[in-house]
Amino acid sequence: MAKSFASAGDLTEKKVSFTEIGPDLWAFTAEGDPNTGVIIGDDSVMVMDAQATPRLANMVVEKIRTVTDKPIKYVTLSHYHAVRVLGASAYGASEIIASDVCRSMVAERGKEDWDSEFGRFPRLFEGHESIPGLTWPTMTFATAMSVYLGKRRVDLMHVGRAHTAGDIVAWVPDAGVLFTGDIVEYKSACYCGDAHFRDWGGTLDNVKAFRPAAIAPGRGDALVGDAVVEEAIENTRDFVDSHYRAVSQVAARGGSLKEAGEAVRAVCDPKFGDYAIYEHCFPFNVARAYDEALGIDTPRVWTAERDREIWAALQG
Template sequence: MAKAFASQGDMTEKKTSFVEIGDGLWAFTAEGDPNSGVIIGDESVMVIEAQATPRLAEKVIAEIRKVTDKPISHLVLTHYHAVRVLGASAYGAPEIIMSDAARAMVVERGQEDWDSEFQRFPRLFEGHESIPGLTYPTTTFSDSMTVYLGNRRVDIMHLGRAHTAGDAVVWVPDAEVMFTGDIVEYHSACYCGDGHFADWGETLENIASFDPVSIAPGRGDALIGRAKVAAALESTLDFVESTYRPAARVAARGGSLKEAWDAVRAECDPKFSDYAIYEHCLPFNVARAYDEARGIDTPRIWTAQRDIEMWEALQG
């Protein structure tokens, strides 16, 4: 019997923070657990990322209510993963925005992802019994759209594939602040199990081209100041490339998934082993890197059963 996933034993509650990263812009962070973002406009509030359950979403809402009583009118979901979207019902009935590609992934693999993530990381689904079902957007976009929260302009864009094929970022031009979802992480492993390694670097360059003064990343501390933003972009790229390169070398010579696992560990452990959720992400990252290097462009759907089979192969 293979040992349990690292995440199954991670039951320590994380300390949350609510940090202002620009005028009326806030990052809800949780020591490497999924972050959320908040944009306060003249008339209403936009939230980025719903959290995994309504109970966890209530923690975000409680922080919002400490700084504003304006209604929550919009909820942006940067991608389809269960830990980001299943808490949406806690926000009432806002306009829920996703990219077209992200919505298609909810349809194609949303339930499988929910089952898989719940099995892998039960602590992130506190109050899971209150989830009413899959979350679907009420509004979608292909390349970009603009929302006005009163006079405050918010641009929601797809800048390229990275963490998933449908990643969205949220840009607030008056403050030069961006909410990147899991395209950018800070001192946290990138989850690449549904990722696109070959595209990720260009997408990071597209983010950098906005020259944001601050970023709310998908996981890890808020990035306040251009120096910290640059450091996070660099470390995220290093993580992605350090995962893909050794797996691709193994795949090119016809090596096995287990050989790819060993090669990636040899390169990544010395640099990233102290990152949040590193051990949780690593097997899924290696499996996806190995697939992409063998020409599989669309990530294969993770199911609870596939998770177990992959993990047993790596342990064997």
């Protein structure tokens, strides 16, 4: 029987958690749905990743207001994907921060990504009528910048290509806490449709070099303590490497995309098949890994039409 397209069949609301992972540092998580980080300083608040719609963003705001009444001054975007950015207007922030590359990706493929993800995640886009349009960063940087929330410093950095070419992390040095976006996941599949597989491991090494006491990952539970931080980083590495090795071996011998998918099934289903959004991500991950193995460095733009074509080829 054909699988329901992407997450179109996942209509169950997820249980929300709001977990303190350091002093005045919080992770908003929802059972494998996109996470949001909250950084509270002396005089203001920074939000890391905005959610897919103002409706979902308002759920984050409600949680923030249980712990502080300080103004939300900054929304920081770890990357350009619609499920991360289109809720930004709900926070009333004075600045929206992202990497230069992230902003260029909004310009290049933001509308196509919105249309694509709308079809993949109907539950996340309930209330989409309130989205005012594409989310455009008002401040960008090439490699690093620091933002001061009063005395609290937040270091924003591009530490390498991984989930997308424009990924950034937020490091709060006074607490040793890192907000990674989708560079790190926990018991959730990595979406690799816009990834750079061969770079991702080195980027994880750069994440590890911070020696974080806690991480707010892109999906999955908040991570507090050395053991679970290490587990999440290494599981993410294994997920990415396992997919790429299986696909690249097929591509190297001239095998087809369908054969690449079968190779990934054999290696990855036993290890990761129970991860959140694993089946959703599967065809997009295989397609991007196949392209990269053939030397295509820049991920091809996903459209609603291409989504369905790849799904039919690999999941139909």
